[in-house]
Amino acid sequence: MQFLSSIQCDEPVPPSILSFPSMMSKDEKSLLYWLARSYYRGEGAIVDAGLFLGASTEAFSIGLKNNPSAYAAVRDGLKKPIHAYDIAIWAGAGFDKYLEQPETQRALNGATFKEGDNYFPVLQRLLEPHLDLIDFRIGDIVKLARADGPIEIAFYDCLKNYERDLAAFNALVPHYIPGHTVVIQQDYFFEAALENKIRQEFLSPYFSFLGAVDTSGVFRLEREIPTEYFKEDPVKWLSVDDQVRLLKNAAARVPFSKVSLYTELSVVALLIQHNRIDEADAYLAGIEKVIAETEKLPLRPGIVAASMRKLIEVRVK
Ligand SMILES: C[S@@+](CC[C@H](N)C(=O)[O-])C[C@H]1O[C@@H](n2cnc3c(N)ncnc32)[C@H](O)[C@@H]1O
The missing domain is CATH 3.40.50.150 (Vaccinia Virus protein VP39)
Structure with missing residues (x-):
């Protein structure tokens, strides 16, 4: 830095x-x-x-x-x-x-x-x-x-x-x-x-x-x-799409790493929060694929991804 x-x-x-x-x-x-x-x-x-x-x-x-x-x-x-x-x-x-x-x-x-x-x-x-x-x-x-x-x-x-x-x-x-x-x-x-x-x-x-x-x-x-x-919070009324875009911007600030994956996972968390389960599912699947294909990644990104997968499964049932 x-x-x-x-x-x-x-x-x-x-x-x-x-x-x-x-x-x-x-x-x-x-x-x-x-x-x-x-x-x-x-x-x-x-x-x-x-x-x-x-x-x-x-x-x-x-x-x-x-x-x-x-x-x-x-x-x-x-x-x-x-x-x-x-x-x-x-x-x-x-x-x-x-x-x-x-x-x-x-x-x-x-x-x-x-x-x-x-x-x-x-x-x-x-x-x-x-x-x-x-x-x-x-x-x-x-x-x-x-x-x-x-x-x-x-x-x-x-x-x-x-x-x-x-x-x-x-x-x-x-x-x-x-x-x-x-x-x-x-x-x-x-x-x-x-x-x-x-x-x-x-x-x-x-x-x-x-x-x-x-x-x-x-x-x-x-x-x-x-x-x-x-005086009036400019963030309060942002659409979910805009919030997703901003979280992706945050993730893009750092090179690919465990911390960029955590930040990408915040997109999934937001989509789950707003009940946009199909999009959360698809976005998480992309992250899971990257995690599976990356060698020498620490365990935590996979653990966080798995906990989000469980949340999605509960919502789908
Ligand atoms: C992640 S921890 C901080 C860790 C710390 N910076 C360190 O280096 O170990 C978050 C802290 O926020 C405090 N906290 C939680 N709710 C709060 C609130 N409403 N107002 C102020 N502090 C709060 C917690 O007590 C906790 O100490």
Whole structure:
């Protein structure tokens, strides 16, 4: 990714970032570190939305501290620069498997959680060295999303439905800086978070695509978004055909790989959602054929495709 090499220095990414428990890859955590370390100017906020245990926050905080001019600009200010959003309620279906990872066990000292537990105290403990930089916004981002000034970097890993995506768009995007604000959509090259991809692709005349790191898509706002888009959602009434076209555009941003297949599978998910089962069936059959014919592909694209095949079969019965 050319943009990433433009902000990377020779120094290594601090090990505490790479070993922080997370659903993200080491490369994704490194991207966030480099953005705060080399790109952030200290003139606005870093939106950090979707923390789980705080890996993104750790990466942004250390990056900022290793960025002398930006750190000097924010250190003595009244506002904390990292706006960290999470609902912080344990959701076993998505979270429990991470309890088995050695880095999670080390960080949590063997603590475990039950469905519905509030884990904000743990987040605070894990991020204790950086509390001077973090403005926690704990609760539903739909209610809490707000900007107190310009936003330089926006990382999203919780906009998994229309309501959350729209709330973040209306509250935060008007505060992006044309020509500067970088947006990281962590769920971009993935089969879920459809609305978020559809909106980002719809807005492509205003953004440039800087590249992909694993499932993260990285964009920069290049020109002002029309203000009427914040009054009436331009995405809400798009036809299903238009939404399909936008999801295919998202998939085409990356070369053929497991992540392009995940994004292609999001088209199938959308068609199933809209009960267009014959089209979903045909599109999935094309993906299944490609998966079957590709050597050395990891297992996951086939697993996701098989789960979508089951959904289609249930609808057909
Ligand atoms: C995929 S996880 C984030 C993973 C994290 N970025 C990491 O590196 O491990 C999604 C996060 O969104 C949070 N979340 C879910 N619903 C939310 C909501 N309505 N508002 C804010 N955060 C929410 C979850 O608690 C969870 O931590």
